[in-house]
Amino acid sequence: MIALLAQAGGFTAPTIDYHAFAPEIVLTGVLVLVLLADLVFERDKWLIPSLTGIGVLAALVPVLTLALDGTDRVMFDGAYVVDDFALVMKALFLIAGYVVILLSTNYIAEGDYHEGEYYFLLLSSLLGMSVMASARDLISIFVALELLSIPAYMLAAWRKRDLKGNEAGLKYYLMGVFASAVLLYGMSLLYGVTGSTLLTEIGAQIGAKPSSVPFITLGILFIIVGFGFKVSAVPFHTWAPDTYEGAPTPIASFLAVASKAAGFVALLSLVFLAFPGRSDVVEPLMWILAAVTMTVGNLIALRQTNIVRLLAYSSVAQAGFMLAPLAVVGDAGQEALTAVVVYLLIYTAMNLGAFAVVIAVARRTGSGEIDSYRGLFQYSPALAVLMSVFLFALAGIPPLAGWVAKFVVFRALLSAETVSGAVLAVVVAVNSVIALFYYANVARLMWFQDAPEGETTSIRVPFSLSAALGIAVIGTLVFGIFPGLVTHFGDVANLAASAIP
Amino acid sequence: MTDFLNDWGLTLVTFIPAVGAVLVMAMPKGDDLLVKVVALAASLGSGVMGVLLLLDFDYDHAGELQYVVDKNWIDVINSRYIMGLDGISLPLLALTLLVVPLCIIYSWNHLPDPGKPKAFFTLLLILETGMVGTFLAQDLILFFVFFEVVLLPMYFMIGVWGGPNRQYAAIKFFLFTLFGSALMLVSFLALYFLGDATFDIRLLPEAAAGIASTTQLWIFGGMFLGFGIKVPMFPFHTWLPDAHTEAPTVGSVILAAVLLKLGAYGFIRIAVPILPEAAKDWAPYIGLLAVIGIIYGALGCLAQTDMKRLIAFSSVAHMGFVMLGIATLTPIGFNAAIFGMVAHGLITGMLFFCAGSVKDRYHTLEISRLGGLLTQVPKLGWILGFCAMASLGLPGLAGFWGEFPAILSAYSPAPGLPVETFRTYMVIAAVGTVLAAGYLLWLYQRTTFGVPKEEFADEEIAQLSVFEWVAWIPMLVPILVLGIYPNLIFSVTDPAVEKVLHSLVGGG
Amino acid sequence: MLLNQFLLLGAVLFCIGVYGVLSRRNGVAVLMSVELILNAVSINLVAFGAFNGDVAGQVFALFVITVAAAEVGVGLAIVLLIYRNRRSVDLDQADLMKG
């Protein structure tokens, strides 16, 4: 088709590196396949999730081959780049997606939801994320953002008969649309002032401008606000707890992990490629967002009674920790990037794990109340141990992976050797202690309190859920004990290399 | 053999318990005996490794790190897997390797409610890995990780198997320690960035020399909080009585015997050698807090009505002596501190064992309800007396060699420290020994002398079991042996202490 | 023509849209206000495209229009879903989850 068009006028067909697009092509193929399979095989319920899972894993193959290949592939004048950063993030999305599929398998099948469409939308969203990892211009970023968001809006409302489910979808959708409106406005400003949608080009232009341009400041700020919503930074986080609570739990985990990560990916590309010269705006903004986000998230989390809401606020606070390195981006540079990437990788493992346990426990108790975890250790010790592992990992207790994440954040903050960095480091330290309160509280209920009457048999965990738990716990432990593995990824993920197209 | 130990010794001794923990977890659910056997085997395996290391250790060069392993770990931040054993680590390693198997033996039939041997022993073994690792790590980050590893198992041990107020105690323990270690980590990172971009404890004293002195003070302050809370020093001690009181017997024993040592060890191994100048500025205040701790802990003991809580408070006082020794920054003081740690570990550990056995028999530790232990369980009474005597620093028993040299060292602190201040501390600390005698003997009198109270007078109280004997004798014997021949430890620690303090005073 | 006259028109439209999304309680009316905002952005983009003599502005606007269509479709679907369950599209009533 492209060749036909090319003949039509003075059109030069772009050269396309199919290897570079292979992950997306595989995902698209699977996506179509799932849609078709849903039509054809209505009886075989197991087929769709398996197909989806295999498809996601298949998409990982080209990611690996690309990684082994090692060369950075730059296309469309730098609008689409497949470098190590992109690959690391793609792998993250795909693995997280795979785990979410594992989490969904029984949940969706037993809930009598629309299975085929569910996986179809999940894959669409994943495709959007995968594109996001490589997107290096405003339009690609916007479109990728919408592709990953719109299916997610609908997935959040997937429990159609449940009022909370509807409400979750509605809130997420409206807030998402508002945020993308603000984002778009910001993008339009930046495009207007630079005349380009390429991040590197924008970076070069606005970096050259004098230090205080309200217009540019406004553009940057609106863009960051737009993504602030996506990563659920305070005060743009309000949707998160409600949506997580009302959405199907696997989707909540998907939003908390993959969607948030996608927001960070875009934020990182923007901050490092488009705003490198504007740390006068980015740094204080990120400082405020980070400090407020972690503090508010943690404080509100202290008072939660629902486990999913607790995790939601915890993920808000975690977003604050992840934003923190960006507050010293001007001085810390690569350290900050490494910190965020490493944090994301680790956060993915431990948060998915926590959600997996929540799903498993809810199979028995049917409740999201924290109180229903009372005495879990007595009747289902394995789940209690796993949950503790994930929670304490989130709290940052060595040797569970969370400490590495906190550690790289500290390192980035202190490596800047600025007062603001040091102060933020102290804020992070204090917040990690506050966070421990509520994580430990859950652990306390599980371990130290007696189980409700009659709870004696342990909870049966279906295979796919066990697999998800296994992946998460291995990630949490291995990253914690051999931090070199994960910091390596953070280190190779280098946006500076692709800054020069 | 030596080659094998050089390459693998320290790694094995650290991680055999961890492997054991995994194995214990993998054991079938109902088979408690198998779980216990595996747990004991793992801790003994580590112990055997430890004995091999001790036998092979080159005592003529106790000041040098031996069996050093230096492997890549986290390349990005130049943090390495460095383990090493020298005269400072050695006694504490030995202590840890001794205490844990004994705890397992003690728990054989004594598992506190609600049972669950699998989880209990798993935690115990993880704890051992953390403790051993802390004493061997020669890299700040590695140290930090091991330092924190002990946190969770202890938290659960207190929280699940503890007393009635266990939840509060557990979370308090956890939060205090975590708060300290968060600041400690910030200090470590500051060292890394301001120093030579290394976490290697061996290199840091030199690398950190160039840091501005005010910055050094701040960095030391962070570490002070981290280690001081763990010690625990007054006024950060409030987690300790709760944790000790609520923890199950074995938990208390490990807490007292090893965990409290991690903080003081941190001072000796990390804080002082790396930042000697800051240490000098801090020393008078550390000394002050130490002597306040001595008196305060003793007075706190006198106020207690619960036997276990009393013993717990005594730890505050005893660790005060340890910290006083460290605060003098002299070889004598450091030697005293290390000896004091080992002695306190053995003695207070034993006291907690005794308290646990009393609780098993009388189901209460309320001092006013006890009495006449010597008539009902004479052997236990004798052992309690022995430990009380050792604890109050009777010469000829191990406690004395932690206490007396610490007081001694305060007479003549390192050059540059205010002599008069330290001499005042010395006098106060010496008065503390009287108070120590006071509360311990008072405890002893009320619990063991006299005749049993009415409620227990007619009860058949069990005599000491085989498990108790097996668990206790290996702790009682060193209390006596070390008391009579303290050079067993001093000869090992002294060269290492000299080396550590070299930058500070150059000996003397 | 001044660039700013288009931009300011966009800004005004944007803010009217913001007012609308904040003050309307009817779900459909909120979606209409969203359209105002998106149109404001499109005006901006096209105006900047003209100002810069660059085709990217128009392309961007085209994508925005397309995406807006998709968003409205999804949004209406969700509003319909709510209506079906609640017999109301009053957003104020959708506060089951809070705190």
Next chain:
Amino acid sequence: MWFLEHAWIIPFLPAVSFVLILAVGKRLPFGGSEIGILSVGTSFVLSACTGVAWIQHVNAGGGGEGGEEALGLAARAAEEGHHAIEPIVKTVTWFQFGGHEFPVGTMIDGLSVIMLVTVSLVSLLVHVYSTEYLKGDRRFTHYFAFLSLFTASMLTLVIAQNTLMLLTAWELVGLCSFVLIGHWWEDKPNSDAALKAFLTNRVGDVGLIIGVIILFFGAGTFNIVDINALAAEGGLSHLILLMAAICLTAAVCSKSGQFPLHTWLPDAMAGPTPVSALIHAATMVVAGVFMVARFYPVFFEGFSISSSSINLLAFVGAFTTVVGATLAFVQKDIKKVLAYSTISQLGYMVMALGVGAWTAAIFHLFTHAMFRACLFLGAGSVSHAAHHTFDMRKMGGLRKYMPSTFATFVIASLALAGIPPLAGFWSKDEILAGALQGQTNAYPAMLVLGCMTAFMTAAYMTRAIWMTFFGEYRGEGTPHESPRVMTVPLWILAGAAVVVGFFNLPEKLAPDSIALRFEHYIEPTFAFPEIEHPEFSFLLAAFSILLAVSGIALAWRYFAHNRGPHGLTERSAAAAWGYRVLENKYYLDWLYESVIVQSIKGPIANGVYWFNQHVLDGVVNGAANVSRVTGNWLYRSIDQGGVDRLVNASGAGAEGSGQLLRRIQTGRVQQYAALLFAGAAVLAGIFIVII
């Protein structure tokens, strides 16, 4: 020489015996007592051999192998023209600090030898005596075990080569006294007494610890010989010596029952009587005196004994003699009479040391050990006969029933009272002579107090003997003489009380070959201050005899013939007051106790109650109470109230603010949206204005 170099065996044997008795004692036919007697007996023999060896060594002029450590100093001393006989020192490494090794070992000189002999002899006799006295006791075996340990500790103490070892043994002695005083711990008063003894000693130990530390840093060593040598040579500053001496004096006060820390000693009578004998005669309480003698150069220089006419040591000693003697008057319990008498006599010794009469002090220590042990064992024998009571009001007339006990008791009493030619006379007279002559100045106050005590001693012993042995029997049942195994030790000791006084006959009364033998062999010549030895004074001797005799006579008149100011306490308010003061031990305990306690305990009514109820309580109890109350207060208000509350409050504060922040989350999506847009607008406003 062999004996001198292997003196470690002497304490080692009883130590082994301790372990053996504990291990197997219960299974032996005599419950372990045979091991104890065997070991202590062997120790005694070895001590005696050591003594002989030492005499030979002195006679040989200190030749042969010298002490390994003191050689350098000896060489220096030799240069200065002394004929010094060095102590025999043997050491092995004990531990190391800061690269220096510190040894442990034995040091044998005259002082050690005489102490070895005294201790092992008394201990042996007490062991033998106890087999009967404690027969059937339920903790017979434990008793012997700790008796052995007690002996071992004291033997270690006297041959200690360095201050640390001395400190160790010192504390072990305290521990054993704790165990033995509290032997019958089922009764609370007994365990109270044990606690009090230990804690009071602990107070003094603080002085010892600090003193040892000061000397360590002053002299750079724990080695006693080196410290002494340095002190004697003037190698240590006077300030250091003074401080050290003051600190060590505190230790002496607690261990040797000197004013004002003597209150534990009468309470310690709660232990079995043989233990009291051992404590008072040879082991525990003389440790303080021994320690002063051991560090004599320190005290001598520190207190400037040579040039002063009063000093802390002399004053404490002299004052204690009078205090002890007056208190002994009003006791109704025979053991308490003896206990206060001990305090008084120890005061003599300390006073002697304080005035520079070193040899007199040690000589008195030696003679006193004999008759004191005899008196205590006699009292035990009496109580054995009189249904285990020590209350003299329930005795009387026992002379008829137990002649052996009576005879030995009288001999020992006369020795104590200082009737020539019994042992006590010689040693006491030497002390008084020392006070009279002093070094450069006389010590007149000491002399006066000493003479007063000499009078009172005679008087109260007469009173005790009268109440116990004369008159009519006032107790229950029929008293009987104790068996042989108890009376034989009594006779041995009584014999010793007669003869040991001749060991140090004054030069004026005896030929040179037997005069001043004690001084010749015992008094150190190496690292020792230049002491002026008192001359024997016939006048003084006569006066002291007169005092003793008149004391006996007056008391006899008063009690036996019922003459004198009987009913004085009823008739004279002043006398009644005086009697009450004495009966209440000078209100000393009360002073410590209620002054401090009342200030905390509150209302005066409470205080009066305390005055009535607890006047007899001890200083330690008082201090302990203060500590407990303070501890309680600290714990409740500061620890649980302050620090903890702060921590908890911060937790509550965090939760509270969390609760507040939750209100943001209203659940209404348009408010969320408002927050989003407002957030964007406000942030934009701030950033545009500021940046």
Next chain:
Amino acid sequence: MVAENIAFGLIAAAIVLAALRVVTTRNIVHAALYLIIVLAGVAAQYFLLGAEFIGTAQILIYLGAIVVLFLFGIMLTRAPLTGESSLDNDQRWLAGLVGLLLLAVMSYALIDQFDDQELPADTVQRTSQVADSIFSTYLVPFEVVSVLLLAALVGAIVIARKD
């Protein structure tokens, strides 16, 4: 030029007024009708800016599809057709405040930056240029949008349909 400016002024005024009515009218159907005016006005502005393809697309997509969608939505949700206050919630003041604040910030930034800069005289861009651009430089977004539309379609059906 003047004509263009007059045209702009008139259309802009219409847009703003209509937009205000969209967010204030009490009748939801009226709101939809006002929305038509706004959308058409915006399309007119596009033509003024020489963006004919966008203008056309605006009319086709918005007027042809979206407004119809809205009307269907209004009917399906049986919104009251008569005017009443329930169309608004109780945070109008807050909404107005936020709107004005935003407006102030945005206009300050815009005026500060572009003050009175003129648009270039010839702003017309051919549709073929847009097409070339979409199929070369912006090929990826284009493909992505196609998936996006498919996803939105499938999802919206599942969400909206009765089951």
